Amino acid sequence: MCITGRRIKMEQDSLLQRYRRDRRKLLEFLLSSGLIKEVRTPSGSTSLSKADFDKLSADYILHCIKSGGIVDVSEASKKYHAESAHPIMIHSKLGDSYFLTSDPDIAGSPPRRVPPSTSVSSNNHASSSSSKLDSFDMKSVETHGDDYGLKQKAEAAAARASFRDSGIPSLGLPTLKTGLSDDDLRESAYELLLASMYFSGVEMFPVEDRKKEKNSKFLSRLKSKREKPHSRPQLSERHSELVDTIRAQMQISEAMDACIRRNMVQLTARRTCGQIDLPQISLELLIGIFRSDFPNEKSYIQWKSRQVNILEELLYFSAELPETERVIIKSCLAKIRDTKEWDVAMSPAQRVEIISSIRQVASKAFFQQGKLGLQNETYYWQAAYHLNIRLYEKLLNGVFDILDEGQLIEEADAILSLIKLTWSTLGITDKLHDALYGWALVQQFVDTAEGTLLEHAVLQLQRVVSAKEDDCNEGQYMNSITCLKERNGSQKKLNLVQSIFLSIGTWCDSKLQDYHLHFSEKTVHFKKVVALASTIGMLSSADCADKVIVNASREKIKCYVERSVEAAIGRVAITVLESKERTHPLALLANQLRLIADRELKIFFPVLRQWSPESMMISVQKLHQFFGERLIPFLKGVSSLSEDARSVLPAAYALDNELGQLYTSSLEEQKVQHSPRPYLDHYQIEKVSGPLIIDWVIGQHTHILEWTRRALELEDWEPLSFHQRQAASIVEVFRILEETVDQLFGMNLPLDITHLQALLSIVFHSLDAYLQRVLNQLVEKNHLYPSAPPLTRYTETAIPLIKKRLNEYKILDDIMIDRLNELTIPKLCIRLNTLQYIQKQVGVLEDDIRNSWAAVRPSLNQTQAEEEPVEILESDSLTHNETVDELFGTTFNIIGDTAKDIGQKTCDLIGTRVVFWDLRDAFLFHLYRGNVESTRLENFLPDFDTVLDNVCGVIDDAVRDVVVLSIYKASLEGFVWVLLDGGPCRAFSDSDIILMEEDLLTIKEFFIADGEGLPESLVEQEAKFAERILHMFSLQTETVIQMLMTASELISMGLDSDKQGHTNLGDAHTLIRVLCHKKDREASKFLKVQYQLPMSSDYDDTPLVDSTSRLPRMSEVLKRSTSIRWNKKRQSSFKSMKKKIQGATNEIRNVGR
Secondary structure (H helix, E strand, O other), X not given: OOHHHHHXXXXXXXXXXXXXXXXXXXXXXXXXXXXXXXXXXXXXXXXXXXXXXXXXOHHHHHHHHHHOOEEEHHHHHHHHHHHOOOOOOOOOOOOOOOOOOOOOOXXXXXXXXXXXXXXXXXXXXXXXXXXXXXXHHHHHHHHHOOOOOHHHHHHHHHHHHHOOOOOOOOOOOOOOOOOOOHHHHHHHHHHHHHHHHHHOOOOEEEEEOOOOOOOOHHHHHHOOOOOOOOEEEEEOHHHHHHHHHHHHHOOOOHHHHHHHHHHXXXXXXXXXXXXXXHHHHHHHHHHHOOHHHOOOHHHHHHHHHHHHHHHHHHHHHHOOOOHHHHHHHHHHHHHHHOHHHHHHHOOHHHHHHHHHHHHHHHHHHHOOOOOOOOOOOOOHHHHOHHHHHHHHHHHHXXXXXXXXXXXXXXXXXXXXXXXXXXXXXXXXXXXXXXXXXXXXXXXXXXXXXXXXXXHHHHHHHHHHHHOOOOOHHHHHHHHHOEEEXXXXXXXXXXXXXXXXXXXXXXXXXXXXXOHHHHHOOOOHHHHHHHHHHHHOOOOOOOOOOOHHHHHHHHXXXXXXXXXXXXXXXXXXXXXXXXXXXXXXXXXXXXHHHHHHHHHHHHHHHHHHOOOOOOHHHHHHHHXXXXXXXXXXXXXXXXXXXXXXXXXXHHHHHHHHHHHHHHHHHHHHHOOOOOOOOOOXXXXXXXXXXXXXXXXXXXXXXXXXXXXXXXXXXXXXOOEOOOOOOOEHHHHHHHXXXXXXXXXXXXXXXXXXXXXXXXXXXXXXXXXXHHHHHHHHOOOOHHHHOOOOOOOOEOOOOOOOOOOEEOOOOOOOOHHHHHHHHHOOHHHHHHHHHHHHHHHHHHHHHHHHHHHHHHHHHHHHHHHHHOOOOHHHHHHHHHHHHHHHXXXXXXXXXXXXXXXXXXXXXXXXXXXXXXXHHHOHHHHHOOOOOOOOOOOOHHHHHHHHHHHHHHHHHHOOHHHHHHHHHHHHHHHHHHHHHHHHXXXXXXXXXXXXXXXXXXXXXXXXXXXXXXXXXXXXXXXXHHOHHHHHHHHHHHOOHXXXXXXXXXXXXXXXXXXXXXXXXXXXXXXXXXXXXXXXXXXXXXXHHHHHHHXXXXXXXXEEOOOOOOHHHHOOOXXXXXXXXXXXXXXXXXXXOOHHHHHHHHHHHHHHHHHXX
C-alpha cells in the first residue's frame, strides 16, 4: 500500500483510533487493578504483555471480574469476534451505559467534523445509482406519460456524482519505508520540539508542578481532577504553560513528557554545540528510558519500535552510507527491536555499546557538509526531507483546538514561535513555513468547513507568492524537495511549494467545477475559495496586464459556469423525477431552475464578474435553452386552462421573465450597446395563455351573474352581525369578485389591457345587476302620501243633518302591498347600510385591482423593453396608463354614483315611510285635529323617539345622520301637510298660530337633542319653509286674498310658478289652502262667493273605527318588521280649480273697478 493512500486513510480514521486508545486504556486498567485472580493464555503464560487488547472482549473481561476473576484470553478473543458482527451493548437496564476515560464535565464539546464516509467502489456506486434512476424514472413516466428528457440528464448527473472525490490530493512526498504511523510522527515531533527548546538555551530548573490559576483555559479543560502532583524537571516558568498546552494538543501523557524532558536535560548537558538532529534524540531516549517507565509492556514495545523506525528511516533508508556502515546500522537496530535480546539478555554496558555504534555512524552523517552551503544546513535536510516535512506538519497541526478542530487555540502565535526552533533541524525556511502552514490550514478547512481557516490560509499563501525570489542556493534547495504528482495521466516531479499549490489548485478546481453543489448552503465559502484559487495563480488578478493570462482566466470561469450549471440541471432532473408531488414535472423543473438562477445571481455572479462579466449570461442561456426544449412540445398541446396548464404556464412564464431580466442585466454589465443586441428567444407564453384567459373570464362572468341573482333571491335583509350591519348577499358578491380577481392575477400569467377590461366588465355588470335589483325592489315615496282632502271653507254653526264621509284611505293593489310589506324600516335601513358598504368596498376593490395590475406591468414592460426604443416605450406607456385610468374611472365611478343615488332614494323613502305611513294614524291624522290646544305636537314626540331609537339600533354610523335628517325633513313635510292639507277638521285662529310656532320650535329642539343630534344650522335651514307657511297664517286675510289675486293673474297669463309635486309659498295653490284653513269669517265668505267651496261642517272626517286596527302603531310595526301600507299617490286637486280661480280673479277685478 502506498504511503499516500495510507496517510489519507489514517487521517480519516483518526477519530476511530482515538476511540480504540480509550478502549485499550480501559482494559489495561481492569487487568492491572488486581481484580483478576488468574489469567489463562494459549501458551500457558500468565502474562498479558503480548496480548492484543484490540481483540479482547471488554464485556467478557467485566463478566469474569464479577464472576470470580478468571480470564481466558482465547475465550475473550472469541467473544470479541462474535460481538464484532453485532452492535456493542452493555448489559444495563437502560442499555445506554458507556465508559469515559476523561471527566465529562471538563471534556468540552465533541469534534464538529463529520465522521469519514465509507469508501465504496466507483463501479458499484455507479451501478447502484443507475438502478435507482431506472426505478424512479419508470414511476415518473407512468405518472406523467413522458419524462421530457429528464432521465438522460439525471443519469449523467448520477454518473458524475459516482466519480466525485471531494478530498484534497496529497503532496506526493516520498513514502516512509518503515511505515511510521501518524501517531508515531506526532510523538516524534513533540520530542523534537522539546529537544529544540532545550538546545536553544532556554533556562531550565526543577520546580514543584502545581495547578496554577494562570493556566490557559484550554489546558484547564483537559486536565483530570484526579491528577496527583509530582516533581519533575521543567523549563522556565515563562514557557511552562505553553509547553503544557502543546503537550495536551499533541496528546502526550505527562509521564512520557517527564521522561522525555529528563533525557533531554542529560543530552543537553553532554552536547557542546547548539544543534540537534533526530538520530541523537532517538538514541538518547533509547538509552535513558526503560520498560519500567511504561504502564505495560505493549506501550513500551510500541515506543521502542517507533524510535527504531525513526533511526532506520534516517540512517538506513535515507542516508547515503557505505555498505559496511549500513550493515552495522541494520544489525544494531535488529538487536534493539528484539525485546528478549535488548531488554533481557543484554547488560547495560552492551546496550550502551550498540547505541555507541549507531551514534558513530549518525555522527558521520551529521557532520557531513550540506550540499548547498546554506546556513545551519545539515545532511538530513535533503536526505530525509520526506520525514522532516511530515514531522513539521504534525507540529503545525498542534495549533488547532483538538476539542473544536475548526478553531485556532488562543496560544497559536506563541506555539508557532516555539515551532520555529525546529527549523534548523528539519530544514525549514520562511517560504517553506508559509507554504506548509497555508497547506495545513487548507487541509483543516476541508475537514471542518470553518471559513476563518480559509481566510488565514489565503493570507499565508499570499506571503509565499509575494516573497522575494530565492537566491541561487536556496532556490536549489527548494527544488531538491521534490514530490511526485500525477498530472494528465503521467507522473511529474515538482518542488514542495509547487506541489502544495497544485494540490490546493486541484481541490479548488474540483469545487468550482460544481460550485452550485458545494457552496449553495455555505455561500460565504465561495468567495473565499475563489480568493484562494486566485492566490495560488489559478485565476489572474483584476489588474493583471497580461491579456493572455486574463483571457485564460476568463475562459476558465466560463468553463466553471457551464459545468456547474450543467451539473445543477442534472441534479434538478433527479429531484423532479424522484418527486412525490402531484405537480406537473415541467412546473417543478421551472421552479427548480429559478432557484439555480437566483443563486447564480445573488451568490456566484458577484464574485465571478471580476473575471467574466458574461458569466451570468452564459448560465441564463443554458437554463433557458434546457427548459425551452422541453416546454415547446407541451405548449403545442395546450387548449384550455387545465390543471397541468395552470401549473406549467405560470412557472414557465416566471422562469422566462426572470431569466430575461438577468440576461438584460448581464448585457448592461458588459455595456453591450451596439445594435443589433442579442436577445433571448422568449417562450411566448402570452400567445398561448391570452385567449385561454379570455375564455376563462367569460365563463366567470356568467357564473358570477347567476350567483348574484341567487344571492339576492335568498336575501332576507337582516344584518350580517352586530358590527357588520350590511346584508349577507353583498358580502358574498364581493367575496366572489375578490376571488375572481385573486384567481386571475394569481395565475401569474401575462395579462394585457383586454384581460383587464374583461375583468372590470365582470365587476361592473355584477354590482350593477345587484344595484338595479335593489332599486327595483323600492317603491316611489308618493305612494305613501295620504289622499288630498276636498277644499272647504270654515263654518261654525251650520250643522247639516247628513254629513259626507271622507275617503281618507284608498286600497292599494296587492303587488304594491306586498312590496311595502317587505320594505319595513329595519329592512330599509339594512338596504341603506348595504349601499353604503358598496360605496366603501368598491374603493377597496379598485385599489386591489390597480395594485395587482401594477404588479404585473413591470414584467410586461421588461419584455417590451428588449425590442422597442425608449422613446416609443414612453409614449406607449402614457397612452396605456391613460386608457387604464379611463377604464377604472368609468367602471367604479358609475358604480359609486349609482349606489349613492339609490342610497339617497332609500333614505328619502325611510323618512317618508316613518311619517306618512307608519305614523300616519298616530301623528299625521291626529295632529291639530279638532283644535290645536288638545292635540299639541309634544304628545306625539314619544312615537318619534321610539322610531329614532329603533333606526339608530340598525343603521350604520356612517349614514345615521343622513337617515335622521330624512326623518326630520319628512316630519316637517307632515307638519306642513297638516297645515295645508289637514282637511275640514282643521282650522286655525291667530291664537292657534302661536301654539303651532311653539310646536315647530319643539320639533327642531327634539332633533337637535342638546347638540347630540343634527347640527343646529341644518335644522334651522330645513325648517324655513314650515316657518314661512306658519307666517302666512298670521297674515291678515285681506293680505292673503291680495296675494291670491296676484298669483291668479300669473295663472291667467300662463306664468304659473307651480311645479308638479312641489309646494311654493306664493302660488295660488298654497294661498287658497291657507284661506281654507283660516278660522276667519272674511276668508270663509271670500271662498264661498268666489269659489263656491262647501262648508267644512258638511263633512265628517272623524277617523273610522277600524282605521287604527288596519294601521298599527309604529311600535307594532317595528316589532313585526312589517306594516300594512296604502298605495295611493298624493293627488293635487288644484288642476280642476284653475278655471274657477281665473274666473274669481276676473270678478274681483270688476268689483275693484
